[in-house]
Amino acid sequence: MILTDGDDNIRIDGEEVQRVNEFVFLGSMLPFTSKDVNRRIALASAAFGRLQRTVWSRRDISLKLKVRLYKSLILPIAIYAGETWTLRAEDTRRLEVFEMRCLRAIMGIRRIQRVTNEHIRRELNVNETITEIIRRKRLKWFGHTMRRPPESYIRRAYWGDFTARRPRGRPPKRWKDQIPEDLGLPLHRCEEMALNRGDWWEGAVRGRRRARGRYDLRP
Numbered sequence: 001m002i003l004t005d006g007d008d009n010i011r012i013d014g015e016e017v018q019r020v021n022e023f024v025f026l027g028s029m030l031p032f033t034s035k036d037v038n039r040r041i042a043l044a045s046a047a048f049g050r051l052q053r054t055v056w057s058r059r060d061i062s063l064k065l066k067v068r069l070y071k072s073l074i075l076p077i078a079i080y081a082g083e084t085w086t087l088r089a090e091d092t093r094r095l096e097v098f099e100m101r102c103l104r105a106i107m108g109i110r111r112i113q114r115v116t117n118e119h120i121r122r123e124l125n126v127n128e129t130i131t132e133i134i135r136r137k138r139l140k141w142f143g144h145t146m147r148r149p150p151e152s153y154i155r156r157a158y159w160g161d162f163t164a165r166r167p168r169g170r171p172p173k174r175w176k177d178q179i180p181e182d183l184g185l186p187l188h189r190c191e192e193m194a195l196n197r198g199d200w201w202e203g204a205v206r207g208r209r210r211a212r213g214r215y216d217l218r219p
Contacts, residue, residue, distance in 0.1 A: 044078035083137035099130040146194035
């Protein structure tokens with residue numbers, strides 16, 4: 001199986017290799033599109049639903065334990081490989097809708113009940129949103145990438161340009177374009193900071209502040 005948009009046939013040992021536009025590899029859809037976000041949300045929603053009667057609806061299980069189970073069983077399914085995603089605004093919205101749907105179910109709150117998301121997060125002590133977790137993972141991965149040897153495949157992929165000719169208008173967002181947005185700093189400054197692990201932790205924590213506080217990049 002080969003990922004290509006071309007028409008050339010490729011054979012290995014006389015057998016033609018199947019040409020596809022996308023496929024799932026190690027749990028992730030390649031190349032990344034919003035379909036992968038939808039797929040992860042669907043998988044996580046199915047896992048959450050299977051525990052509805054045995055966990056989320058039971059009154060003899062504390063909210064604290066339910067949140068711990070959500071974070072350890074459901075959230076990893078939803079954000080698997082999220083550090084490699086290039087998210088659009090609509091992707092972010094869908095992820096946050098999924099998250100709040102889960103948290104409301106954990107608290108036993110229906111849609112028609114007028115309870116704010118902030119109140120739910122405060123009651124459950126869930127201060128970091130799902131998209132903030134993804135940003136934190138992305139910053140950690142960016143730092144890891146920058147500290148790899150220049151000849152490593154990950155560094156070569158980072159510096160390489162594998163895009164076709166870009167269409168007119170606003171160019172599509174690249175993965176690396178998200179880093180300056182996360183930190184509020186120019187990309188070249190982020191790349192310099194990431195070379196020093198200590199500076200990267202401290203600088204990213206100091207520079208990456210949004211509504212719910214600071215990020216700690218320490219493992």
